[in-house]
Structures are given as structure tokens and as C-alpha cells.
Amino acid sequence: MRQAASPTVRVIVPATTANLGPGFDSLGMALDLYNHVELTETGEGFVVDVEGEGAATIPRNETNIVLRVARQVYSLSGRTPAGLKLKLINEIPVARGLGSSAAALVGGAVAANELCGNQLSDQEILEIVTGFEGHPDNVAPALFGGVVVSAMIAEGDRSEVVSRKIPPPYGMRAIVAIPDFPLATKKARNALPAQVPFKDAVFNVSRTSMVIMAFIHNDWDLLGKVMEDRLHQPYRETLIPGMGDVFAAAREAGALAAVLSGAGPTLIAFARENTVEVAKAMEETFARHGVACMTKELKPCAVGAKVI
Numbered sequence: 561m562r563q564a565a566s567p568t569v570r571v572i573v574p575a576t577t578a579n580l581g582p583g584f585d586s587l588g589m590a591l592d593l594y595n596h597v598e599l600t601e602t603g604e605g606f607v608v609d610v611e612g613e614g615a616a617t618i619p620r621n622e623t624n625i626v627l628r629v630a631r632q633v634y635s636l637s638g639r640t641p642a643g644l645k646l647k648l649i650n651e652i653p654v655a656r657g658l659g660s661s662a663a664a665l666v667g668g669a670v671a672a673n674e675l676c677g678n679q680l681s682d683q684e685i686l687e688i689v690t691g692f693e694g695h696p697d698n699v700a701p702a703l704f705g706g707v708v709v710s711a712m713i714a715e716g717d718r719s720e721v722v723s724r725k726i727p728p729p730y731g732m733r734a735i736v737a738i739p740d741f742p743l744a745t746k747k748a749r750n751a752l753p754a755q756v757p758f759k760d761a762v763f764n765v766s767r768t769s770m771v772i773m774a775f776i777h778n779d780w781d782l783l784g785k786v787m788e789d790r791l792h793q794p795y796r797e798t799l800i801p802g803m804g805d806v807f808a809a810a811r812e813a814g815a816l817a818a819v820l821s822g823a824g825p826t827l828i829a830f831a832r833e834n835t836v837e838v839a840k841a842m843e844e845t846f847a848r849h850g851v852a853c854m855t856k857e858l859k860p861c862a863v864g865a866k867v868i
């Protein structure tokens with residue numbers, strides 16, 4: 561008699577660029593670069609296989625964050641798997657500011673939820689994964705796609721993640737310059753001060769609100785004026801040689817705006833034309849500062865994590 565095949569689920573999850581300049585820990589956009597997560601229930605043990613980005617460094621034991629979040633989803637669904645086999649095929653560079661950890665966690669959570677009969681809602685998945693990640697700005701667009709505005713609302717000892725999606729901008733391209741060195745988000749967060757001047761907080765409140773307006777109304781002139789930040793980029797500049805000059809070169813070559821992608825070190829420029837010139841200017845300027853980088857032209861991605 562032939563044995564029934566173990567159930568396998570495949571999930572595809574987009575990369576994300578968080579902050580979008582001033583929207584620290586709040587704004588994020590999904591991009592068309594993907595990680596694939598394949599999860600299979602097995603008779604015993606936990607096995608991890610990794611291909612592509614991070615294959616040399618991502619843990620293959622029970623500390624792997626995809627496995628950890630998958631087991632938490634099983635547990636919250638009232639199930640204990642005898643074993644799980646995980647295959648990760650990664651296109652998103654690791655520790656570069658393109659949301660690799662959020663994509664990995666969202667992929668693991670969505671795959672486990674599917675194998676458990678989808679007992680948890682998208683909102684529950686959002687909150688579980690944000691619990692692992694610490695902030696929702698990559699997690700929400702990785703899960704829902706598009707541009708997403710998120711906030712963590714604390715009520716007593718409980719915190720809720722509120723998120724609202726804006727459809728991705730039509731005709732917009734994101735040119736990313738990805739340096740050849742990693743920068744762990746934790747390290748880039750440790751560079752931030754405990755307090756900021758009141759006028760800088762006001763600066764960011766106004767710019768973040770305007771960035772959201774620009775995306776809602778596809779107002780690219782506005783975006784070019786308001787995508788600036790005083791809360792995190794100035795403090796991270798020393799971690800990324802040439803950052804300010806690369807921003808200036810991208811704008812000079814025709815980009816509407818250029819900012820840090822997430823916690824960096826990737827720099828991202830938004831443009832509707834001259835994308836080849838923008839990529840070249842970013843690469844050459846980084847090179848003048850001794851930084852080798854790879855450039856990619858990406859599109860905003862309308863959909864988030866998908867079971868395929």
C-alpha cells in the first residue's frame with residue numbers, strides 16, 4: 561500500500577523597505593523581490609535547508625526564526641507537530657535593510673497557519689510576527705503588500721498592531737543600491753539616541769504625514785519635497801560611508817527622493833524615469849567612498865505573502 565504524502569505548503573513573501581524616510585517604525589512598502597518558504601509536517605525532528613541568500617549564515621537548527629515562529633503558530637493553534645521540514649529559498653539579501661527577517665517570519669507563520677487549517681486570522685499573524693520582529697513596519701507590508709502605515713497601540717499590558725494599506729504607487733520604481741557588507745538591524749538601532757530635539761520630532765511628524773498624502777494622491781512633486789528624516793538617518797550616517805553623497809547623486813540623476821532602506825545599509829531611490837542613470841550614479845558614488853554595491857530596479861508589489 562502506498563503511504564500518503566506528508567502535507568507540504570509553499571509560501572512566497574515579498575521584500576520590504578521600511579521607514580520610507582521619515583516614517584520610522586511606521587511606514588513600509590512591499591517590493592518585487594521574494595523569499596520562498598516550504599514547510600512539511602514530518603514524523604519526527606526539525607530539519608532546515610537553506611538555498612540562495614544567507615545560505616552560508618542562516619542557522620539550520622532549532623534557533624532558526626522561521627522554525628521558531630512556525631512552532632509558535634502550531635502551539636497557538638493547539639497542535640504539536642511531531643516534526644517539521646523547512647526549505648528556505650531566499651532572494652532577499654540578509655541584513656541589508658530589505659526586510660529579510662520580516663519576510664522569513666511572515667513566511668513561516670503563514671505556512672504553519674495553512675498547515676494548521678488557518679485557525680489564526682491575518683491580524684493574529686501580524687501581531688505574532690511583530691512580537692518577534694519588535695516593530696511592524698516591515699511585517700505589515702510583507703503580509704499585506706502595498707504601502708502600509710502601522711502603529712503599535714498599548715492598552716494596559718496588551719498591545720495591538722493597527723495597520724492600513726495604501727495601494728502601491730503606479731509607475732514608481734525603486735532603485736536599490738545594496739552594499740556588499742551586512743548591517744544588523746539591532747546594531748543600526750543601537751546607534752539611535754534615547755531622546756531627540758522637539759523640533760526634529762515636529763519635522764518628522766509633518767514629513768511622515770505628507771509622505772502618506774503623497775502616496776494616497778500619487779503626488780510625486782510632493783513626495784520629492786517631503787521624503788526627509790531627522791530621527792534615524794543622521795545617526796546612522798557613520799555606519800554607511802558615502803550615504804549623503806549617494807542621496808545627492810541619485811537626486812541629481814533624476815530620482816524624486818533617496819533615503820535609507822529600513823535600517824540600511826541599502827539606500828533606496830524612488831524614480832519614475834531615468835532609472836538606469838540613477839542606479840549608475842548611486843553605484844559610482846558609493847564606489848568613490850570605497851563601498852562596492854549591487855544595484856537593482858524593483859517595483860512596488862501589490863500583494864503580500866501568498867500560499868502557492
Ligand SMILES: Nc1ncnc2c1ncn2[C@@H]1O[C@H](COP(=O)(O)OP(=O)(O)O)[C@@H](O)[C@H]1O
Pocket residue numbers: 595614618619624625626648650653654655656657658659660661662664743744745746822823
Ligand atoms: N530566510 C531567513 N531564514 C531564517 N533567518 C533569517 C532569514 N533571513 C534573515 N534571517 C535572520 O534575520 C537576521 C537579519 O535580520 P535583520 O538584521 O533585521 O536584517 P534585515 O534588514 O535583512 O531584516 C539574520 O541574521 C538571520 O538571523
Ligand SMILES: N[C@@H](CCOP(=O)(O)O)C(=O)O
Pocket residue numbers: 576578579584585586656657658659660661695697698745748749792821822823824
Ligand atoms: N524601522 C526599522 C526598520 C528596520 O528594517 P530592516 O529591513 O533594516 O530590518 C529601523 O529603522 O530600525
